[in-house]
Amino acid sequence: MNLEHIRNFSIIAHIDHGKSTLADRLLEQTHTLTSRQMQNQVLDSMDLERERGITIKSHAIRMDYKAPDNTLYELNLIDTPGHVDFSYEVSRSLTACEGALLLVDAGQGVEAQTVSNVLLAMDHDLAIIPVINKIDLPGAEVDRVVMQLHDLLGVEEEEIVKISAKMGIGIDGLLKAVIDQIPPPSGDVNAPLKALIFDSIFDQYRGAVAYVRVFQGTLKTNMPITFMSSSIKYDAEEIGTLKLGRIKQKEIHAGQVGYLIASIKDLEEARVGDTVTSTLTPATEPLSGYQEVKPMVFAGLYPISADDFEDLRAALEKLRLNDASLRYVPESSTALGFGFRCGFLGLLHMEIVQERLAREFDMEIITTVPNAEYEVTLTNGDVINVQNPAEMPSPANIQQIAEPMLDAQVLVPSEYVGNVMRIAQERRGRYRTTEYIDPTRALLRYDMPLSEIVLDFYDRLKSVSRGYASFDYEYKAHQAGDLVKLDLLINGEPVDALSAIVHRDKSYEWGRALCQKLKELIPRQMFEVIIQAAIGAKIISRETVRPFRKNVTAKCYGGDISRKRKLLERQKEGKKRMKQVGSVEIPQEAFLAVLSMET
């Protein structure tokens, strides 16, 4: 295909602004899918994506489009996720493109991820086509959004495409804009091969499937290839382009997007960001790849039943095949036994992993409260990373604890600015700037400790802004803070899985709230349960769960036995699901008590 007739672009937007729905319309308009294949948000192929109505993974698909002038174009589209946890998916997708459709919901206007996506697209020097979507909505405020886009991108109204993805309005115009405004790819099809792996999946039968964008040269079937960062060599067994399934091709050349299969058993060998070149006539320099995605939050995952540890390991291994951003290392806890410390991109990612473990692998697990990763400088000058609060060295050996700080942005209608500032301050946010993206919408920038937003910042933000605030962040750097380790003791025994790293100023409040919440969650037992929070040797809070004084069924005759035994069976199963700390039984929810405590 003549490069002039190829366009590679992503659809980017804030969450729920209609990216996947627009992808549907484009696929329809270009007759890429049969009507039998068509369904709403067809590219959201995972069950979880469909159920939650969100995109989790980027999806690439090729469309063959016959323009009104009868020219045939190859359009490679990548639908991207909107949620901040998956923003690395967006930036990876953008490297495979020359342009981006920036969608803005006509009812919501520009939101936090809109802004960050614009910056990403600009970083990649992409042509940005501003698109206002959902113009069919009764509450659409097209004029206001035009103004916002004007302020954000410096574009004039005529340059903005107005569509309704749902109703299929304006799609032709948008396709025309794609052809006219997104530059065709460049690159010498005869030069040594350079193909960037921008995504990969694991196919049970075929091994790793690398999604590549060829920047120069031509990738041909059976060609000997080398992965440049690892120097590992394979033969290109199968190559092709992407429809809903894979379409085999003899070759794909510079400017094109497609897939590559080479019997690669380990996803690590077809690492996202690596460059594929020809073994016989290799390129000298690889393409600049990606920064490795770093997990942001960490939590312990423990099987409810100790026997399931190996099953959990196997399940995590399988998940990781398709989710390179998931990290895990074995760890053990005195309270919870053997499990894994897992790193996640964010809370949504964590939730998704938990849910997949439950539904795809039938794993019953306890999750500990998620936390950030701390950089601890020891008194001997060594620096260690601590991903589990329980493993924080003793204060005597610590010179300083640094925590991850975020560059956070909140986009909010001006009337809620005060509220947002108040909660940002409560969460130890350091104010940086305010910009107005239109007369009524402020973009506040803060440096925020990750640990302060992990738990419920987003919910709080939504509630103080009547749902109007949107929020986006990026890791900035680790920064020293006055942090302490708070321990939780049950009948005098520390429960490692409930340790937390908190700011000293908040430690008392935290300790008290945690003790109170646990008191609510731990059921009465045969013995008194004393719950204490401590910093080092100092007890800062205490609650007790009173023991049963009287717990005895009065009547147990012929007609009572079955009912009474069933109750006993239920109670006994309930006990099995609890974790035993000393002689105290702690329900699973207690390990997530922090998530529901009131401070």
Add this chain to the structure above:
Amino acid sequence: MSLGLYIHIPFCRSRCPYCDFAFVVRQTHLAKRYTNAVVHELQTQINAFDTNTTFDTLYFGGGTPSHMPPQYIEQILNAVQKHASLSSNAEITVEANPGDQSHFSTLKKTGVNRLSLGIQALTDRALKALGRFHNTEDALDAFKAARATGFTNIGIDLIFGAPKQTQEEWTTILKEAVTLNAEHISVYGLTIEPDTNFDKRAKKQQLPLPTETLQSNMFLRTIDHLTAAHYEHYEISNFAQPNFASQHNQSYWEGKPYLGVGLSAHSFINNKRIWNVNDLQTYMQSVENTGLAVASSETIDANKHLLEKIMLGIRRKKGLDIDFLEQHTPTQLQHLLNHNLLENHQNRIRLTRKGLLIADAVCTELVKDL
């Protein structure tokens, strides 16, 4: 085959606000039809057994069996004798309430040899707080009438923990009860069962029950008082003079088979527990049409059997055999012995005084790993 027979008689004079049994009030006009249904069901059930049936114990429970004209009890007893046999010394109990004294002598004549009197309390205040339809005097009269009729095996039921009850009041009741010299005393802690009138009041915070600590002290006082009066505390809620423990109830706790006939009655035969429907009309119609009125059943497999054995056995003074528990749940047994909730008495394991108060929690702990 020898087994126990339970017959349920659902008629009551009035509704007690704590009661969740299968009962109906002001329906005695149905007694005849109901009795016929019971006899019909009894016959169907017995005919289904392929061996001759002998009943060792017979228990008319309710509801209030004494509230029904006694000729119907007689009719049922006759049917039992016609279709099966009663062992010569069979314990035949009828539950009776104060106010039904006029029926006692007929019951005696038809062969009933044990009365279980629903006295519940012996102060007017407590009876009122419990929503009972009789006063102390009625209760005492009923007891005297039973003795006068010639009953030599009388049990009385008492409830502690009535709304606003104090330890003093409860002690008064215990003392008064002991003076009656009943052969058997059942003492139940008031239990708030779901959907009862008391339950509704409790949910509205309108049921001022004694605190849990006070209730446990009442229970301890009961044990002390009745054992001092030479009653044997042979099951958590049951006290008896020597040789007067309820044979029928003990057979439940020993896992023996029993046949239950009548509304909502449970049977336990051949490792199956079967129970009847608990709506009166449905019961009568079903029996009239099919001879039976089974609602549902479950098979008591080895594990369920084990659980029941422990659950029922641990409530008894006799306790459970140490080897048996060692075999099935050694760790938990040791743990509970260590905490002085269970004790080893001549190689039988039973609840300690401390354990009795929280018997349910102890039992759950004991069976945790099963």
